[in-house]
Amino acid sequence: MTTWIILGGTSTIARVFARSAAERGEGVILAGRDLDDLNASAADCAARGAPVAEAVAFDARDRKSILGIVERARTLDAFSVAVFVGSMPPQDQIDAEPALIEGTVTDSFTGPAECLTRLAPLMEAHGKGTVVGVGSVAGDRGRVGNYVYGAAKAGFHAYLSGLRNRLGRKGVHVVTVKPGTVDTAMTWGLDKLPFLAQPDKIVSDIFRAVDRKRDVIYTPIIWWPVMTVIRAIPERIFKKMSI
Amino acid sequence: MRWKTVEYSGWGRVESATGEIARPERASTLAALASERPAPAIGQRRSYGDACLNDGGAAVDMTRLDRVLDFDAESGLLTVEAGATLGDLARIFAPKGWLPPVMPGTGFATVGGAIAMDVHGKNHHGAGSFGQHVTSLVLMTREGPKTVKPGSALFKATVGGLGQTGPVLSATIQMLKAKGDVMIVTEHRIRNWDHFLDRFARTDTTYSVGWIDATARGAALGRGILEEAETGGGLVKPAKRGKRVPFNAPAFTLSPPVVRAFNAAYWRRVPDSGRTVVKPIDDFFFPLDKILDWNKLYGKQGFHQFQCVVPLDQAPALKAMLDQIAASGLASPLAVLKRMGPGRAGYMSFPMEGYTLAVDFPNVAAAERLIRALEGDTVAAGGRIYLAKDALASGDAVRAMYPEHGKWLKEVTKADSDGAYQTSLVRRLKLRSAP
Known part of the structure; x- marks a missing residue:
């Protein structure tokens, strides 16, 4: 039995993840900006069997809130962390207002990375627990339609790889999750969504990866061959493609 | 909130509709929708015909607002968002000794749908309809959430009211004590x-x-x-x-x-x-x-x-x-x-x-x-x-069968004077106009 600190708890996938954790009998601390919504999700998790279910304020762009999470974590016997934070402004908005890059990178990479780095010593001391970091297939290769978000997620993937290297020595497992397109509030109404997956499917894949101590997963699995091919395309050709 | 144009149908797949659908995941999003662009709420679309369709218009898909908000294990009073399915509630609460008081023939029906249709189940002869076990509900009006209690005319127009008083955000239900699961x-x-x-x-x-x-x-x-x-x-x-x-x-x-x-x-x-x-x-x-x-x-x-x-x-x-x-x-x-x-x-x-x-x-x-x-x-x-x-x-036939249609129409007209919550069924049967 563990308690999950869930960063970005209002996201569609995080909500389903928290619910599944609750049904497994695990605790959930839902961290995010919309406390009204997080309180509703916490009540839902409590009804579904979570021994700990609470909401705490967290904003990836606010260091004080990151320190608040660390303080809360200090009072726990042992814990795991799942990161669902991220923001994806349309690339054309970013092109028109490049200042948006900073927020995108903070939400999707540096904010959660700072939080994880501050939590890492506690986890090392416990010598157990899991970190689930949700990245994206968009981080595997920079594409014309989405490359700032992709760059932030690529940074997060590299960070998670290093964190796994560090924490693995102390008995803490790190799973990198690379979902494809998922049917969430973020993608509702967007065109051209290949292999669109339901959040339940992503979450069941995540828990299987947690239980089997997998390092990096693509979910649904179809994205593994797809991204293997996309990564293999020589840059000379890729630069002319729009996929 | 983004809208998505979708072709969708009722459970019988005879009737279908094309229209824009929004799918809020938070109460605050639903509140914004209700004031900016009021539209009928739909759930899992288990109605067979066109009660769950709004052809040529907009609709609000409630299925992602599906959380248990409160449960009192002593009294069995459950407060739940309208998009939760009755099958899900049965699965969660039966092991704790409680069942939804009324369950229709499919567990995929949502709480909001069960209210809008005042559904019945295999215990109707004793337990009555679903709406009789609702002790309170929250309607998302254009001005924000509004609590509606049994006994009021608005409650009677909402329960069994085909969604015409607006989206139900959440409801409190008296669950039924069950011997086991x-x-x-x-x-x-x-x-x-x-x-x-x-x-x-x-x-x-x-x-x-x-x-x-x-x-x-x-x-x-x-x-x-x-x-x-x-x-x-x-x-x-x-x-x-x-x-x-x-x-x-x-x-x-x-x-x-x-x-x-x-x-x-x-x-x-x-x-x-x-x-x-x-x-x-x-x-x-x-x-x-x-x-x-x-x-x-x-x-x-x-x-x-x-x-x-x-x-x-x-x-x-x-x-x-x-x-x-x-x-x-x-x-x-x-x-x-x-x-x-x-x-x-x-x-x-x-x-x-x-x-x-x-x-x-x-x-x-x-x-x-x-x-x-x-x-x-x-x-x-x-x-x-x-x-x-x-x-x-x-x-005409439906009006002859439902003698309280006039009372319903009066309340519905108060709640939705411009007919924003009309569905394909309501238009087909001309239920929103006086005979």
Whole structure:
């Protein structure tokens, strides 16, 4: 039995993840900006069997809130962390207002990375627990339609790889999750969504990866061959493609 | 909030709609939608006809607002968002000794849908309709959330009100104490119509429902199986994953000879002396949910369900209707007879004390003609048809069946003066205009 600190708890996938954790009998601390919504999700998790279910304020762009999470974590016997934070402004908005890059990178990479780095010593001391970091297939290769978000997620993937290297020595497992397109509030109404997956499917894949101590997963699995091919395309050709 | 243009259909797949749909995940998003662009709420779209459609207009998909907000394990009072399904609630709370007070034939129905249709279940004769167990609900009006309590006219216009007072955000429901999470079911073989009525008059179990062989004629007219059940404790059988129908079935699947043979075998399955079996809760309440998209069994042209209720003393009229159905040879194996109590909670609620008959028909011209004839017979018998199932009725007939339509219309007009919550069904039946 563990308690999950869930960063970005209002996201569609995080909500389903928290619910599944609750049904497994695990605790959930839902961290995010919309406390009204997080309180509703916490009540839902409590009804579904979570021994700990609470909401705490967290904003990836606010260091004080990151320190608040660390303080809360200090009072726990042992814990795991799942990161669902991220923001994806349309690339054309970013092109028109490049200042948006900073927020995108903070939400999707540096904010959660700072939080994880501050939590890492506690986890090392416990010598157990899991970190689930949700990245994206968009981080595997920079594409014309989405490359700032992709760059932030690529940074997060590299960070998670290093964190796994560090924490693995102390008995803490790190799973990198690379979902494809998922049917969430973020993608509702967007065109051209290949292999669109339901959040339940992503979450069941995540828990299987947690239980089997997998390092990096693509979910649904179809994205593994797809991204293997996309990564293999020589840059000379890729630069002319729009996929 | 982004909108997405979608083509979608009711469960019977005869009626479809094209329109923009928003799918809020937070109460605050729904509040913004309700003030900026009010539109009818839809759930899992388990209504058979066009009650869950808004062709050419917008709709709000409530299925992602599905959280349990509060539960008091002492009193059994549950507050839940409207998009939660009754099957999900049964799964969560049955192990704790509580069940949704009323469960319709599918666990995929949402709380919001159960309110908008004031649904009934196999315990209607004792427990009444779903709306009678709602102790409070929150409507998302254009000005924000508004709590509505039983006894008010707005409550009576909302329960069974086809969504015309606006989206329900959440509801507080008095759950029902259950002995455990299995059902103890006694099945009786029923020889004919009179035998059925006699058994229904004598049954005293909490749950009862009749499967009827709507293809049997002559002396066997009205034969079937009566199921009487109570909740019970015992070993929990693990839930099996739902199976899918891989493709639209070919036309012969539910052709008359196949249905007749199936029904005869299904009837003989239960020994003449009856038998008692223990079933998981889902198997008793939602027998068809295990096949996730069984509506594809009717092929791509879809199907209709006819469901009416007639007063107790009009049983002979209902028998004559069943005779017409049997003579047509059009019925599918899915036919249900149940004795209902008087319980209903809204102006436009379906239930009345009497007998309700529900029969599925493939979507063919002859079935359409038959259903229209049966609708006339229902009016003549002083009964009603169930709008959750309907795709064919006329507005005049429906107004004749629902005498409190005027009271409903008055409240609905107050809540939604510009008709933003109209659905395809409401427009087809012209329910939002005075006769």
